[in-house]
Amino acid sequence: MSARGDRYITAKSPVEGLRRRRLSFLPVFAQAVANVAPAGAMSVIPALIFPGLVFGTSGPNLLMTFGAAMAVIVLVSFCLRPMAQRMAAVSGLYSYTAKGLGPRTAISAGWSAIFGYALVAMASLLAVGTYGVELFINLGLQLADSRGLTALVILVAAAGACLLMVRGIRLSAWSTLLMESISIAILTVVLIVYFAFNASSVNLDGVFAWHGNFDSLWIGIVVAVSAFVGFESPTTLGGEARRPFVSIPRAITWTPILAGVLYLIAATAQDVALDEASPSIIASSTPLSNLISSTSPMVAAVLDFGIAASWFACAIASVNALSRILFCMGREGVALRAVGRTHPAFRTPSTAIMMVMPVIAAVPIAAILFGVSPGLALTNLFTLGAYGYLGSYILASASLPFFLRRIGENTTASWILGSATPLILAFVLWAAATVSVQAGNLQSFIYGAVFLASVLYATFLHYRRPGRLASIGIYDETRDSDLFHDRWTP
């Protein structure tokens, strides 16, 4: 045994095969921002909360809804941060939960996160298709039936995303950063220009007025939270980030704040803009684009491009995160062993990506081909995805004090934060689920079924495959090369 104590440092990393410690801060940050997709969310999600389609004129106040959602998400980021500072996780909240609440709970957290990422990736591809087609229409393309074209756009986007992700995390992270920057820039400029031209008719009174009820506020918060989800996805890059204990905590702290500020501005703007728009625009699946299209089709086309780019980046970021969770599960033996393989040259979890991508592309294509309205499909996919994320957030934030206690670093603050945050999240989730069930919606049952399945699977593992359950919780451990070495050689 060497002086460094071999029992403390493992010789071979359990997540061997990924390109280790190469991503600088910007691509890590880009992973978070792209997965949140602020540009896309700014233009789609407020409109989903707003429209008469769901609530009529008694819809909740947009500013209040987004403010509350931001506060909830910032609390979650406070819970995740101490864990991100201590553990270079490759599978994000799944790893944290495994270390905090144990492997059985981790299965539920992992499945919830995978469910969330998958649903948001599907919704993103659907949004790419919808806005892609809208772009062609604004450019003057006449279409009797846009369904075939939408499906084609989705297929091409899915193939392109797959290629970028398999090719390497650096390439996909940098391309998402590029696309996200373009789309945020386009959206900001378009909104500013729109208001500069329509300044005279702007009426801010409605923005701050409270005319909703609390029932619609809860479901509104869940939908608004779905505009923030994905901010935690850099926690799946612990192995690949160059300085994981700096860049990941920083990215998950600042992304919700940045996105929240953008949303508050955008929500105000759209509240004003859509207030005076005709009901047909409000009820459409691309309201912002339609609104501007009535002024200038060219500007609308640019806007469509920006929004589609943002959603494309979001699809990539979601699947990047998802594939790394699956990769870890494969390595641990709680998912197919094959998904634990990495590409020999590109060093990405390529098998997981290639297995997941067809499913993610198939759902929106099927929805389009069967004639489901894109607006309705988007609302359902995003809300369902938000349930998955919320489920994983609850379990991961509840893990914080147990995680810290396990390594002997718990504090009073961690117990307060780790109990208050999951309670608030659970309350929001419960209130939203109640409202949704009363409205005859199946979303909460679908997520409930997924959660139940994960519990059953974990129970099965507990009794039949305890060895596999015990191997849960792998992460990018310290290696010999990370340690101090007294080298005599020059």
Next chain:
Amino acid sequence: MNYRPSYAGTGPAATSLRILEVVARFGTGTTAKEITEALQIPQATAYRALNALVADEYLARTSNLRGFALGHAITGLITAAAPPAVSTAARNVMERFRSGNRFAVHLIMYRNASLRIADEDPDYPLHAAFEMLRYPHASAAGKLMLAELGDSSGSVPMRPLSKLTEYTITDRSQLEAVLAEVRATKQASDVNELEEGSASLAFPITMPDGNLGAALCLFGPSARFPTICEQQEAARELTMRMAPLLF
């Protein structure tokens, strides 16, 4: 484990350094609790400092995340600050060689791409000790090290090569040619390059694994460089005897 630091600083920098000292003393696997107890500092302060040290890789967490070990970022500081240890047997061999020699004989050791003066000739102290450690391209011992490092390692400073005298090699390609020659002949020389009027000849002392570990340096007036070169055979024989005493 009872440990009280001799000097108790209170600033954040002092806290960080004292934590590093505790981890170095207690060894790999030292926990946050042991550190707060040893240093008598508040938990929150310790956790903040520990997280910052881990973030910058001065410390690394062990596999169970509870314990700490010194990280690779501290390597430079420790090896640069710690003086190399030379055994009495090695010093005696050096002493005997010096008594039969009219030139200055120094023992230089290499650690982490830097030169350390391990045993200085008491009769002829090094005039340009600082320059020698600072500008390896100008001295014989420094050239031995640069030749061993090769150009791929990135340890050769990329900044312009300083001109200490008018003979110092400041041209990169010229230096590369000289280093290639050093690799071939397994010895390096400098005439007037480090200091006007002085010359030196350096011979490698290799470690058991064949890597360069130290150098034997003969110093003398540059006018007498040919005479220094006559000592080659004896010096090489000395390096063979020194190697097992040093490594």
